[in-house]
Each structure stands twice: as C-alpha cells, then as structure tokens.
Amino acid sequence: MIKALYLKLMKRFIPNKLLTLFEFWFSNCYSDVKWYSAWSLLFALDFRVRQGSVLSPLLFATYMDDLAKSCMLNRGPHLPFLNFRGYSKYSDVK
Numbered sequence: 001m002i003k004a005l006y007l008k009l010m011k012r013f014i015p016n017k018l019l020t021l022f023e024f025w026f027s028n029c030y031s032d033v034k035w036y037s038a039w040s041l042l043f044a045l046d047f048r049v050r051q052g053s054v055l056s057p058l059l060f061a062t063y064m065d066d067l068a069k070s071c072m073l074n075r076g077p078h079l080p081f082l083n084f085r086g087y088s089k090y091s092d093v094k
Contacts, residue, residue, distance in 0.1 A: 005063050012062065 009019060029045040 002063075005059060008062055008066065 006019065006023070009022070030042045031045055032042050033040040
C-alpha cells in the first residue's frame with residue numbers, strides 16, 4: 001500500500017485490523033486481459049489501488065484532503081478548476 005496514504009489513514013484513527021486488511025488487499029492485486037477469446041497470463045498491478053473499486057473515491061479524497069486544506073489555509077496555488085469539496089467519482093458517494 002502507498003505509505004503516504006497508509007499514514008493518512010492512521011492519522012484518521014482507522015483501526016489497525018482494517019489497515020492490515022487494506023495492506024493485504026492492495027499488495028496482492030493481480031489482473032489479466034481478455035482479447036477476443038484469448039486470456040493473458042496474470043500480472044501484478046504495481047499501482048495497487050484498483051480503478052473502479054468502491055473504496056477508490058474514498059481513498060483518493062483522503063489522500064487529497066491535506067492538499068486541499070493546505071491550499072485553503074496557506075492561500076497556496078489557486079486552482080479555480082478544482083473543487084475539492086464534495087468531489088466524487090460516483091454521484092451517490094458524498
């Protein structure tokens with residue numbers, strides 16, 4: 001699991017058992033590709049957080065939260081095209 005994300009989750013008091021589960025889940029990601037009727041061999045996913053996972057938007061928001069707070073508090077780089085509040089890949093996730 002990405003160490004920075006792991007530390008951010010620890011700061012938010014995520015239980016150790018859940019962190020261990022995340023670490024195991026993300027460090028054991030494999031996939032394959034289907035092309036017509038042929039399947040590739042399994043390969044490890046290096047980036048570990050799966051696109052389309054139910055947890056991906058939550059983990060992304062957790063990771064980006066500190067950056068958004070820093071920009072608002074320190075009047076950091078002005079990014080008018082980004083709205084960190086309420087951003088979600090899925091409309092039903094707040």
